[in-house]
Amino acid sequence: MASESWMKTQAPDPTNLPAEINPEVPSIARVYDYFLGGKDNFPADRAAAAAVEKVFPQGKQLGRESRMLLRRATRELVRAGVRQFLDIGSGLPTAGNVHEIAHEIDPEVRVVYIDNDPVVLAHGRALLADEVTTTVVQADLRHPDGIFDNPEVRALLDFDQPVAVFLASILHHFDDSDDPWALSRKIRDRISSGSYMLITHFYDSGDPVCREVEQALLEGGLGSGWFRTKEQIERFFEGMDVLEPGVVAANEWRPDAETPTDSTTHHLLAGGLARKP
Ligand SMILES: C[S@@+](CC[C@H](N)C(=O)[O-])C[C@H]1O[C@@H](n2cnc3c(N)ncnc32)[C@H](O)[C@@H]1O
Incomplete structure (x- = not known):
């Protein structure tokens, strides 16, 4: 199943995702995961986080x-x-x-x-x-x-x-x-x-x-x-x-x-x- 193989990867592979997950649109859970040092986030999430870090690096x-x-x-x-x-x-x-x-x-x-x-x-x-x-x-x-x-x-x-x-x-x-x-x-x-x-x-x-x-x-x-x-x-x-x-x-x-x-x-x-x- 796509979702299972995706979960086992260290960093998620955006080409192998369950249909309900859209890597192009930042999600609250994944942006927060970035701030907690997690790996379950995509470039769109990191871009949203970067906008925050620009004004608040901490x-x-x-x-x-x-x-x-x-x-x-x-x-x-x-x-x-x-x-x-x-x-x-x-x-x-x-x-x-x-x-x-x-x-x-x-x-x-x-x-x-x-x-x-x-x-x-x-x-x-x-x-x-x-x-x-x-x-x-x-x-x-x-x-x-x-x-x-x-x-x-x-x-x-x-x-x-x-x-x-x-x-x-x-x-x-x-x-x-x-x-x-x-x-x-x-x-x-x-x-x-x-x-x-x-x-x-x-x-x-x-x-x-x-x-x-x-x-x-x-x-x-x-x-x-x-x-x-x-x-x-x-x-x-x-x-x-x-x-x-x-x-x-x-x-x-x-x-x-x-x-x-x-x-x-x-x-x-x-x-x-x-x-x-
Ligand atoms: C910023 S995280 C906080 C995680 C955790 N509660 C903490 O404080 O460490 C907010 C979480 O709320 C979830 N969330 C946002 N809107 C929601 C809704 N309408 N119903 C259920 N969960 C929601 C997000 O998916 C995300 O995982």
């Missing part, structure tokens, strides 16, 4: 710091007793995925990855073939009910019990006119009391570089990536209790011994964790 550092926040949150949530995770817009598998971090503490933790990009599904299925507590499902955040009612999702997750929903670096790919706040509200309504929602989001800290990066994302090929203020990001948690330290710059969110304290980039991304009362 894009890879920001990508790393964003993943570090995700890992800290995963550990904290497992330690707090959460045993189910729904990671929406999970991206291409990278080192230290949510299930790997969670399973270091408890191998019974169940994790469902959701992404609408067929590349993520192909890689995820290959990576998770032997996993019984973790799966990846192709679905779209634009239709939250389609995620919560999906039989494959429900086979692993019990939404009558607390779950941690991750919306990490995905809501900033929705324009205001798409009303991403309605999406987080819908998710809040579908999860049980005691559930959590983690959001990371491009952060408009007032630094002019935010608008420059936004412009590069919008006009450099990718076509999405909006920076929002702390207040706009806090609104995603409507009806939930935002936990300490609130919505803050990436490395200020519950830093641990490995969190860089001298970062000049982390204020481009904010993170926050809330609990449904």
Whole structure:
């Protein structure tokens, strides 16, 4: 099968791809993969990334710091007793995925990855073939009910019990006119009391570089990536209790011994964790 042979190559061969993958159009998952140092990206993705690097050469550092926040949150949530995770817009598998971090503490933790990009599904299925507590499902955040009612999702997750929903670096790919706040509200309504929602989001800290990066994302090929203020990001948690330290710059969110304290980039991304009362 084209998809299988493609997955086994180190760098993808654009002439041997499943039909649903168009290497000519940059994809969010593949551009992000580039920033995380991955190999699953094409020239069009690297061109979109280069437009960002032109105004913000430290894009890879920001990508790393964003993943570090995700890992800290995963550990904290497992330690707090959460045993189910729904990671929406999970991206291409990278080192230290949510299930790997969670399973270091408890191998019974169940994790469902959701992404609408067929590349993520192909890689995820290959990576998770032997996993019984973790799966990846192709679905779209634009239709939250389609995620919560999906039989494959429900086979692993019990939404009558607390779950941690991750919306990490995905809501900033929705324009205001798409009303991403309605999406987080819908998710809040579908999860049980005691559930959590983690959001990371491009952060408009007032630094002019935010608008420059936004412009590069919008006009450099990718076509999405909006920076929002702390207040706009806090609104995603409507009806939930935002936990300490609130919505803050990436490395200020519950830093641990490995969190860089001298970062000049982390204020481009904010993170926050809330609990449904
Ligand atoms: C920037 S990546 C973030 C990956 C990961 N959550 C992280 O923070 O490291 C955003 C991911 O969201 C996915 N995505 C974008 N729009 C989506 C949608 N409408 N439904 C599901 N996934 C989506 C992309 O394919 C991509 O893999």
